[in-house]
Amino acid sequence: xxxxxxxxxxxxxxxxxxxxxxxxxxxxxxxxxxxxxxxxxxxxxxxxxxxxxxxxxxxxxxxxxxxxxxxxxxxxxxxxxxxxxxxxxxxxxxxxxxxxxxxxxxxxxxxxxxxxxxxxxxxxxxxxxxxxxxxxxxxxxxxxxxxxxxxxxxxxxxxxxxxxxxxxxxxxxxxxxxxxxxxxxxxxxxxxxxxxxxxxxxxxxxxxxxxxxxxxxxxxxxxxxxxxxxxxxxxxxxxxxxxxxxxxxxxxxxxxxxxxxxxxxxxxxxxxxxxxxxxxxxxxxxxxxxxxxxxxxxxxxxxxxxxxxxxxxxxxxxxxxxxxxxxxxxxxxxxxxxxxxxxxxxxxxxxxxxxxxxxxxxxxxxxxxxxxxxxxxxxxxxxxxxxxxxxxxxxxxxxxxxxxxxxxxxxxxxxxxxxxxxxxxxxxxxxxxxxxxxxxxxxxxxxxxxxxxxxxxxxxxxxxxxxxxxxxxxxxxxxxxxxxxxxxxxxxxxxxxxxxxxxxxxxxxxxxxxxxxxxxxxxxxxxxxxxxxxxxxxxxxxxxxxxxxxxxxxxxxxxxxxxxxxxxxxxxxxxxxxxxxxxxxxxxxxxxxxxxxxxxxxxxxxxxxxxxxxxxxxxxxxxxxxxxxxxxxxxxxxxxxxxxxxxxxxxxxxxxxxxxxxxxxxxxxxxxxxxxxxxxxxxxxxxxxxxxxxxxxxxxxxxxxxxxxx
Amino acid sequence: xxxxxxxxxxxxxxxxxxxxxxxxxxxxxxxxxxxxxxxxxxxxxxxxxxxxxxxxxxxxxxxxxxxxxxxxxxxxxxxxxxxxxxxxxxxxxxxxxxxxxxxxxxxxxxxxxxxxxxxxxxxxxxxxxxxxxxxxxxxxxxxxxxxxxxxxxxxxxxxxxxxxxxxxxxxxxxxxxxxxxxxxxxxxxxxxxxxxxxxxxxxxxxxxxxxxxxxxxxxxxxxxxxxxxxxxxxxxxxxxxxxxxxxxxxxxxx
Numbered sequence: 001x002x003x004x005x006x007x008x009x010x011x012x013x014x015x016x017x018x019x020x021x022x023x024x025x026x027x028x029x030x031x032x033x034x035x036x037x038x039x040x041x042x043x044x045x046x047x048x049x050x051x052x053x054x055x056x057x058x059x060x061x062x063x064x065x066x067x068x069x070x071x072x073x074x075x076x077x078x079x080x081x082x083x084x085x086x087x088x089x090x091x092x093x094x095x096x097x098x099x100x101x102x103x104x105x106x107x108x109x110x111x112x113x114x115x116x117x118x119x120x121x122x123x124x125x126x127x128x129x130x131x132x133x134x135x136x137x138x139x140x141x142x143x144x145x146x147x148x149x150x151x152x153x154x155x156x157x158x159x160x161x162x163x164x165x166x167x168x169x170x171x172x173x174x175x176x177x178x179x180x181x182x183x184x185x186x187x188x189x190x191x192x193x194x195x196x197x198x199x200x201x202x203x204x205x206x207x208x209x210x211x212x213x214x215x216x217x218x219x220x221x222x223x224x225x226x227x228x229x230x231x232x233x234x235x236x237x238x239x240x241x242x243x244x245x246x247x248x249x250x251x252x253x254x255x256x257x258x259x260x261x262x263x264x265x266x267x268x269x270x271x272x273x274x275x276x277x278x279x280x281x282x283x284x285x286x287x288x289x290x291x292x293x294x295x296x297x298x299x300x301x302x303x304x305x306x307x308x309x310x311x312x313x314x315x316x317x318x319x320x321x322x323x324x325x326x327x328x329x330x331x332x333x334x335x336x337x338x339x340x341x342x343x344x345x346x347x348x349x350x351x352x353x354x355x356x357x358x359x360x361x362x363x364x365x366x367x368x369x370x371x372x373x374x375x376x377x378x379x380x381x382x383x384x385x386x387x388x389x390x391x392x393x394x395x396x397x398x399x400x401x402x403x404x405x406x407x408x409x410x411x412x413x414x415x416x417x418x419x420x421x422x423x424x425x426x427x428x429x430x431x432x433x434x435x436x437x438x439x440x441x442x443x444x445x446x447x448x449x450x451x452x453x454x455x456x457x458x459x460x461x462x463x464x465x466x467x468x469x470x471x472x473x474x475x476x477x478x479x480x481x482x483x484x485x486x487x488x489x490x491x492x493x494x495x496x497x498x499x500x501x502x503x504x505x506x507x508x509x510x511x512x513x514x515x516x517x518x519x520x521x522x523x524x525x526x527x528x529x530x531x532x533x534x535x536x537x538x539x540x541x542x543x544x545x546x547x548x549x550x551x552x553x554x555x556x557x558x559x560x561x562x563x564x565x566x567x568x569x570x571x572x573x574x575x576x577x578x579x580x581x582x583x584x585x586x587x588x589x590x591x592x593x594x595x596x597x598x599x600x601x602x603x604x605x606x607x608x609x610x611x612x613x614x615x616x617x618x619x620x621x622x623x624x625x626x627x628x629x630x631x632x633x634x635x636x637x638x639x640x641x642x643x644x645x646x647x648x649x650x651x652x653x654x655x656x657x658x659x660x661x662x663x664x665x666x667x668x669x670x671x672x673x674x675x676x677x678x679x680x681x682x683x684x685x686x687x688x689x690x691x692x693x694x695x696x697x698x699x700x701x702x703x704x705x706x707x708x709x710x
Numbered sequence: 711x712x713x714x715x716x717x718x719x720x721x722x723x724x725x726x727x728x729x730x731x732x733x734x735x736x737x738x739x740x741x742x743x744x745x746x747x748x749x750x751x752x753x754x755x756x757x758x759x760x761x762x763x764x765x766x767x768x769x770x771x772x773x774x775x776x777x778x779x780x781x782x783x784x785x786x787x788x789x790x791x792x793x794x795x796x797x798x799x800x801x802x803x804x805x806x807x808x809x810x811x812x813x814x815x816x817x818x819x820x821x822x823x824x825x826x827x828x829x830x831x832x833x834x835x836x837x838x839x840x841x842x843x844x845x846x847x848x849x850x851x852x853x854x855x856x857x858x859x860x861x862x863x864x865x866x867x868x869x870x871x872x873x874x875x876x877x878x879x880x881x882x883x884x885x886x887x888x889x890x891x892x893x894x895x896x897x898x899x900x901x902x903x904x905x906x907x908x909x910x911x912x913x914x915x916x917x918x919x920x921x922x923x924x925x926x927x928x929x930x931x932x933x934x935x936x937x938x939x940x941x942x943x944x945x946x947x948x949x950x951x952x953x954x955x956x957x958x959x960x961x962x963x964x
Contacts, residue, residue, distance in 0.1 A: 067762075067763070071763060210763060210764060228761075311961060373760070376760060379753050379756040379760055381749075382749040382750065382752045382753035382756065383749070385746075430761050432764060432766060433764070
């Protein structure tokens, strides 16, 4: 009998083998006292597990009275005056109140409609600007951006006008040991969180309220608090970027992807092919990039390929993703960087094309901390298998660059989403009392990439007849509604359910390069002979430039004494310039469409208050509906055209006038407030648990009805 | 024979068996399922630590640990069951060589014969080859239906001794050698399983008046790491260590 047959017949063999074992054990003699290492392994491993479990039980039992006393002491405030046993916050990044209303009025989203009818449904005011890291930072700290210091994904370095990630900074270990050509790092990379303010779950935790927090944006690096937390948006990939995919192809091309990916050649080698995944820089300071080589053997008859990487071998079909594959990047002297990635086989004939996701930090063996405690990410990986850890795990860039098609992108999104649902429902089960908060960002990514099918005039799909446009966003809202339905089944009336989003969504038809406008209106000056500038103000003459823009909504003045080459005097001159810009930009019309491109210019001194206002953009640009900063403008590039069509799949956005894109607030209880804001969530939850609110909070607690109140 | 030969042989066999068992484990087990079961067990252990203040959660985690242990054992026992027969018979065979020390020339030993009928005790007689001699009169133990002789071998060799009782004669092998040899400490009538595991000789005839004939070979102890080891214990430990090393090197889930 061949092994596969034997394995198939294992069920029928088992009783026979069990009988033999029973017979042997019924006659205990010298011989069978030993049954081989197999038994040894099984018994030792099981015994070890049980031993550890019971050792811990013993410890728990002995220390239980002390811990219980401490807990009672800590919880006396929290649960003594609490109006709820548990608060469950489900965050749907980017869920739009207008769309939700529309779908509900069409008889869809029955669970959200139930919340609307028996509890609360309101638009939720967002932050200035309406960008996820900003809004979710406000959500968690209960303060305006002037107090938490996050104004965009990017912030600018005043010394060189270059961008850096606004939420976290990862730097090399300070000390190195030089051995020949190697520079041996002594210690781990230093990770510094740049978000200020205290998340409200820290206050809850200190008061003895247990909190499970999953993938809330701007929680990287994870901070220590009494609870568990898995970081979300802003967690980097293994290269330290916010996600760099790899497209391995036999098709020669000199084109580079605008952002977010690299093209790697696939070389033929006999019957097979070989290529590599680029990894992080060599930690030994050789300046080279580490690589993980892989071999691919296509099977055109079956439409599949066998891939061999490190010691892993697996087969995938064309148009399918692999599971998460562990990848090792070996440096010298035994240093290894480990991550996980998924392969997507695009084509095997006539060309070989493989897409590889950004290499995620392995949650089971994290090279950087991505959870608090560190064991939480390991726990989730052991329980559910490997999962995406990258902050922006849905590879919007690969779809934008047409490396992935719609279906491949959606498969990736929903694969990640299912993992997160599993984590969330586990957290819900593990948090019978306290706070359970989870943010799902699939809503944001899918709306960004598929809004074009909702908008009949979108330039990216102008030629596609309306009846052939897939109903991706409707399906997305249906899925989220179904998730809420399952949550509602698992909570009792002592639990407050809040379903919130950080902002809504609008179509993104037209791109606006504000740097081009500044250039053409004399505020930004290019070096002699230049009519355009490369990325990050490459050709800008700072000695004559008074204003510039980078990132999604920020407009900065080139202030003397603040920027390295600033020329605008702080005070009256700066105020006058700000007013001048405000008056000219507010209401700016796109000549081609005749629509208003900017509906509001917001002065940072008017919308922010706090110790970090100096780091804020001087003006927040509120783009009109259908408009957004162009991709070039975001990257500090100056072009000749100010307005242009957006032809990319990235067709929906929220980086517009924040008044146009409020988020949603659903609750299973009545909340008596007409215009709730995301900044109110933290004080509301703290008040529900009976805690005193810190005086610096900007949000105001809502009046939440007691269970059963109509 | 050098005194450390049994030690080296036991270690060598342990390493080979450890390797083979790991390979057998690899191809007869559901590696993915074992990996998942182990991971889940670790997750539930971590849950006890992570959610220690949530008593119901901790209790559920304990329950899952027990359930997970059962699942893991079930998965691990399938390959064990497949390997247990050959391994058990191998051990039995090896035990003939490593379990007992053969007798030495001039060393006195006891021959114990147990009979069916106590009446046959007085008739039982021992017939020895010329190289062996009785060094004391037979001792009868009617309570145990046993008769015991004290014998000495003059020189090394494999001998057959004869015991006559109730008109029948049965034989038993005796091994006298300073080296490593296959020995059978007892010859039995019936007792299939006992014969399988302890006797290295054919069964006594069904109508034989003698139930068993035993030689009190001294048990072998092997010196290793400043300790005296029974070979099976040493084999268990050494093959387990070898197995753990091989499974790590070969990336096999155990």
